[in-house]
Every structure is written in structure tokens, then in C-alpha cells.
Amino acid sequence: MLRKLADPQEEAARARAAAAERAARERQMQLEEQMRELERMQRAEREKAAALRRVARTQTETAKSYSGHAQRELVQDLRGARNLRRAVVLREVLGPPPGLR
Numbered sequence: 001m002l003r004k005l006a007d008p009q010e011e012a013a014r015a016r017a018a019a020a021e022r023a024a025r026e027r028q029m030q031l032e033e034q035m036r037e038l039e040r041m042q043r044a045e046r047e048k049a050a051a052l053r054r055v056a057r058t059q060t061e062t063a064k065s066y067s068g069h070a071q072r073e074l075v076q077d078l079r080g081a082r083n084l085r086r087a088v089v090l091r092e093v094l095g096p097p098p099g100l101r
Contacts, residue, residue, distance in 0.1 A: 077083060092098070 077086070
């Protein structure tokens with residue numbers, strides 16, 4: 001007779017344990033899905049940052065090569081006695097105002 005009384009209590013405890021285990025597994029699956037989503041977002045952000053670094057590096061290199069080329073071209077234009085007048089005018093136009101020197 002005691003066995004019959006213990007069985008419903010045991011079964012209720014087993015049912016609660018099984019429900020708790022299912023809930024824990026479901027929560028774990030949700031957390032794993034969230035982790036996968038966060039990792040995917042992090043990977044996308046890293047790829048975006050790498051692309052931006054590549055673009056910035058390319059722009060910097062282009063600007064450096066352009067400014068270097070322009071500077072060399074300007075120096076080449078200003079060589080010689082014939083271009084002295086042009087050099088003085090460019091200095092006046094591009095340099096600081098005479099009143100601030």
C-alpha cells in the first residue's frame with residue numbers, strides 16, 4: 001500500500017524533473033542561437049572594419065602619390081631663371097599674406 005502512495009509522488013517528481021530538464025535544454029538552445037547570431041554580427045563588423053581600413057589605406061596612398069607627384073611637378077616648373085617671376089607670384093598667392101610675415 002505504501003508503494004502505491006509513493007508512486008504518484010515519485011511520478012510527479014519525475015515529471016517535474018523532466019519538465020525542468022526540457023526547459024533547461026530549450027533555454028540552452030536559445031542561448032546557443034543568440035551566441036551564433038552575435039558571432040555572425042561580430043564577423044560582419046570585422047569584415048566591414050577591414051574593408052574600411054583597405055579603403056582608407058588606398059586613399060592615403062593615392063593622396064601621398066598625388067601630392068608627391070604634384071610637388072615634383074611644381075619644383076620642376078619653377079627651375080630656371082625664366083620661371084623665377086612665376087615662382088615669386090606663386091609664393092605671394094599661395095604663401096601667407098605679406099602683412100602677416
